[in-house]
Amino acid sequence: MKGYHIAVVGATGAVGQELLHVLERRNFPVASLRPIASARSAGKSVRFGDELISVDKLVDHSFEKIDIAFFCAGGEVSRKYVPIACQADAIAIDNSSVFRMEPHVPLVIPEINVEDVRGHRGLISNPNCTTAIALMALYPLHRVFGVRRMFAASYQAVSGSGARAIEELTQQVKDAAREPVVNASRTHLPHTSQVYPHPIAFNLLPHVDSFLESGYTKEEMKMQNEGRKIMHLPEFRASATCVRVPVYRAHSVAVSAEFERSASVEQAREVLAKAPGLELVDEPQSNRYPMPLSVAGKDNCQVGRIRIDCALENGLSFWVSGDQLLKGAALNAVQIAELL
Numbered sequence: 321m322k323g324y325h326i327a328v329v330g331a332t333g334a335v336g337q338e339l340l341h342v343l344e345r346r347n348f349p350v351a352s353l354r355p356i357a358s359a360r361s362a363g364k365s366v367r368f369g370d371e372l373i374s375v376d377k378l379v380d381h382s383f384e385k386i387d388i389a390f391f392c393a394g395g396e397v398s399r400k401y402v403p404i405a406c407q408a409d410a411i412a413i414d415n416s417s418v419f420r421m422e423p424h425v426p427l428v429i430p431e432i433n434v435e436d437v438r439g440h441r442g443l444i445s446n447p448n449c450t451t452a453i454a455l456m457a458l459y460p461l462h463r464v465f466g467v468r469r470m471f472a473a474s475y476q477a478v479s480g481s482g483a484r485a486i487e488e489l490t491q492q493v494k495d496a497a498r499e500p501v502v503n504a505s506r507t508h509l510p511h512t513s514q515v516y517p518h519p520i521a522f523n524l525l526p527h528v529d530s531f532l533e534s535g536y537t538k539e540e541m542k543m544q545n546e547g548r549k550i551m552h553l554p555e556f557r558a559s560a561t562c563v564r565v566p567v568y569r570a571h572s573v574a575v576s577a578e579f580e581r582s583a584s585v586e587q588a589r590e591v592l593a594k595a596p597g598l599e600l601v602d603e604p605q606s607n608r609y610p611m612p613l614s615v616a617g618k619d620n621c622q623v624g625r626i627r628i629d630c631a632l633e634n635g636l637s638f639w640v641s642g643d644q645l646l647k648g649a650a651l652n653a654v655q656i657a658e659l660l
């Protein structure tokens with residue numbers, strides 16, 4: 321066998337497009353590629369290497385003779401078609417949250433719980449993007465100091481909401497640029513929002529995913545629930561506020577974490593400098609710290625602003641940024657396929 325027969329569901333979307341680039345860039349052994357999307361993409365093609373491949377409409381027999389099917393088309397599509405792909409003997413790697421917490425479904429970040437892939441039964445879930453980026457820095461510290469709980473605020477890019485959200489931000493920035501701002505007091509941007517409930521340009525929305533009865537959003541609770549599963553740490557507690565920000569690409573998370581054992585800043589830096597998939601960028605005196613623009617398009621996440629947390633016992637505070645389309649989605653999915 322020269323390679324694997326690959327299907328990408330959602331190949332025209334923000335994550336799907338990235339996934340094609342990652343497969344190509346990492347020389348994944350692809351024998352054939354089947355890009356799949358909705359009927360809206362009829363007649364479209366996607367580029368893979370030197371080839372232009374026409375996009376198929378998703379149907380029940382889309383997974384015949386497919387070895388690995390990547391799902392990047394949202395929860396509803398995954399809910400219906402992941403079981404169909406598994407029935408057809410394809411291994412599904414799913415970006416949606418639908419199956420992540422099912423006990424028999426491995427939820428994998430290769431740098432953290434690679435062993436969990438072994439028990440798969442034809443379906444592996446890719447973690448939530450913000451959780452993945454936060455854990456890339458938290459887990460190495462946990463291994464040495466034992467994490468108890470975490471408080472976090474996220475700063476999430478619009479590309480996490482898909483291609484339409486990228487267009488929405490661009491349009492609102494253009495609209496705003498046409499009207500000069502008078503003494504920075506304008507409160508009314510033209511309301512052209514379709515993806516978000518409020519303007520995203522020049523604004524912050526403390527609202528990612530839907531609200532639960534507790535007052536947290538689903539996204540916020542993923543940090544705790546998925547964090548527990550990935551780190552094999554059922555007692556782990558995480559309280560997060562997830563915020564959508566007018567950044568195109570790359571999420572950042574401000575983390576304060578409490579540990580069993582005390583850690584100095586020097587010890588924490590030493591641990592993080594050696595962690596796989598992570599770069600230490602922590603020279604605040606020279607204005608060097610992680611930022612979305614520095615990690616956009618990069619495989620590695622970056623961590624910096626490491627300091628002793630002044631409000632927690634054995635606490636550390638830090639700031640981590642990562643490209644959520646890569647480590648938070650496409651790259652992690654391809655890394656899982658490489659493990660298989």
Ligand code: A2P
Nearest residue numbers: 330331332333334357358360361378393482483
């Ligand atoms: P399409 O481009 O045909 O709408 P994004 O997250 O950037 O919005 O992308 C979502 C991806 O999921 C797109 O490739 C989109 O295809 C695909 N998609 C959305 N709904 C469906 C569906 N019902 N069946 C198949 N693909 C879908």
